[in-house]
Amino acid sequence: MIINAGQIARELKHPLNADDPLIITPSPDLEELKKSGSASIDLRLGCWFLACRASRTGLLDVYKSQDVIPSEAKLTKSYYVPFGDGFVLHPRAFVLGVTLEWIRLPTDRSAMVIGRSSWGRHGLIIATATGVHPGFTGCLTLELSNVGEIPIMIKPGTTICQIFIHKVEGGDPKFVDQSSFIGSRKPTLGAIKLDEIARLLANDDFNNQ
Numbered sequence: 001m002i003i004n005a006g007q008i009a010r011e012l013k014h015p016l017n018a019d020d021p022l023i024i025t026p027s028p029d030l031e032e033l034k035k036s037g038s039a040s041i042d043l044r045l046g047c048w049f050l051a052c053r054a055s056r057t058g059l060l061d062v063y064k065s066q067d068v069i070p071s072e073a074k075l076t077k078s079y080y081v082p083f084g085d086g087f088v089l090h091p092r093a094f095v096l097g098v099t100l101e102w103i104r105l106p107t108d109r110s111a112m113v114i115g116r117s118s119w120g121r122h123g124l125i126i127a128t129a130t131g132v133h134p135g136f137t138g139c140l141t142l143e144l145s146n147v148g149e150i151p152i153m154i155k156p157g158t159t160i161c162q163i164f165i166h167k168v169e170g171g172d173p174k175f176v177d178q179s180s181f182i183g184s185r186k187p188t189l190g191a192i193k194l195d196e197i198a199r200l201l202a203n204d205d206f207n208n209q
Contacts, residue, residue, distance in 0.1 A: 114164070
């Protein structure tokens, strides 16, 4: 069940559980949120960007040993863009951004993040890892792509996406999001981890049996 903006505003002001609160900081205008009649909260673009750099690596093969895969430092370059300045995203370019807002979800709340259609219609696609699990804490990484034909200027502080918060039945504080992105304030590439079945299927010895 999606929680409407009015209920979100009430939970931000008066948490249902003081030991397990919903937090969004900087906080949105709660009075405006109550009047909006929407089912989401707008989030703003932060100041950090992570771009893929030109690499001597001809192929990213996650099935190889982790010692062989290039590190995030070799694959990417980090940029800090202060408020008032902008980052130019060229056609067919891809960059990771981050939300200005720091978010904490209670154990009985999850969220979905989607891009704003006004940006999408101008070619800016925000294909975030949309699911946010109960217990997540940190800033959200945004996957920004310019699929248009014209360079796009994006500035920190700009409303860039929206978050829909859902009620989760049976939330348990002992079992919450344990991903490596917890607590992150900057965009991060992260590692692609294969499950055991994928490892077996990718193993030549297994396939030859």
